[in-house]
Amino acid sequence: MRRFKFMAMTAVMGGVIAVAVGCGSNDTSNSGKGNEAASNQLKGEVITDGSSTVFPIMEAVAEEYMATQPDVKVSVGSSGTGGGFKKFIAGDTDLANASRPVKEEESALLDEKGVKYTELKLAFDGISIVANKDNDFIDSLTVEELQKLWIDNGKVKKWSDIRPEWPNEEIKFYSPGTDSGTYDYFNEVILEEKPMVENATLSEDDNVLVQGVEGDKNAIGFFGYAYYSENKDKLKIISIDNGKGAVEPTHETIKSGEYAPLSRPLYTYVANKSVAEKEQVADYTQFIIENAGELAEEVGYISLPEEEYQKDLDKLKELEK
């Protein structure tokens, strides 16, 4: 009896495992059906990781690529621009997605490891500064005012500190986390490497920032354009005056570069060695450049002018030689 029960248990456990494994293999045989259609089938892996801002574009590209090359296994990670570069430096990945250009110390490490790489631009994003919907006094800010707002001066900041006619109430700050490229970019252009206000709420999840600003009358925050454009009715956008009049971030002003200095390009960095040695990486990279513009628009970003993609393609051609 005892033995029977032990065997029953083993059988149940074994059954579960068999079902699990069985599921896996069944599904793969189904998904492999599209193979016959396309010609020049490639195989192998393409490993990409990096910015969570760029992730939706890369996910879209990978999704489309699977339809043409089902045997190439593309994986897209989302460990942040900095995290992506760390893996790129270690040689774990073929492509590093970034929402800011590579930093000096990162490129020094890449040189040290002998990793040669090529920078490719994918799309534009406009970092949008937003306030609460009920905020009726703020319409635009100059870059200097932005700096006054966000750079830490050791004191609690009130709206009246920025412009005397504004209310004497404490400002609540919402910012992306320090691991994100969005923070890095803001840090470089606005904060100019000075510390950010101490009581800012930092979050790696931009939806948390949206909710924070939405629920707090004295809030101000910033994040990628896609998060603003999906929540237009819940937030108030602040135009930015860079000395040439206040400009609101829109599709047009970001694309033309008029929305400055907070328009930023999104990048992917490809390892030259991967392109030269792995046919599937070369093919995939070309596919990225050819489709990034259109797919970026679909997921809420802004495509680059056509000649930028042509430049990227030329760079890639150089590598393949």
Added chain:
Amino acid sequence: MKLINKSHVAKKMPARLAVNTICKGLFFLATLVGLLVLAILFYRIFTQGIGSLNVDFLQNFASRKPEEAGIKAALIGSIWLMVVVAPVSLLLGVGTAIYLEEYARKNWITTFIKVNISNLAGVPSIVFGLLGLTVFVRALALDRSILAAGLTMSLLVLPVIIVAAQEAIRAVPRDLREASFGMGATKWQTILKVVLPAAIPGILTGGILALSRAIGETAPLVVVGIPMFIAFLPQTVMDTFTVLPMQIYNWTSRPQEEFQQVAAAGIIVLLILLIFMNSIAVIIRNKFQKRY
């Protein structure tokens, strides 16, 4: 001779009964808080996610379009992960517990080991992720495979399993062991035929908790470098994969409102998988529990 002062007892009675009732109410309230939060969570998740939950959702890979997004890769990935974690962590965990409780001499070294195991249970999961990245992914060159991630997760849940198994083994009455020895059984025979069957309900309870944690954990997998998006299924334990909580996290961080619904549907799938796993363990547990 009066041993009990009846009037004194009668005077105290209402107060004692009142305290009794208050305590009962208090503990009921404590239970209710947990249940209520769970109910609200269920309500929210189900009303949000049920619309996106259909056969296509289970059969599609993730997509940039919320209406086409599916959970296939993550669901199969999570099951694969369990295939590695369950046997590795249970075998190692129960093995360690048997050694510590049955074989090891009670001296300061074993005490030291036991204290450390308990401490390990409180180490943040991200630390295990770093360990996995250094040891399994890089040093043993397992890459970002199911095996590497599974071994990392096994280490993460091992302390919980060991402690639970130790408690369960310790709770087996001495008489049972002595009776077994008295019948001429060896130590191993006693452990296999007497101690383990009696301890299995407790071991499984710990095992369920541990595996539930492993299936819901994201942080160590992010560190190990498990991707968030793949559109293929793993074929062996050496392939890369993604898991349910990472896929859900990915969806909740999207700007589009529709992805929140897809995320809720993903949470429902994760809940169902958890309930399924737990019920298997409960069935096995009940089978063994009847015997004592």
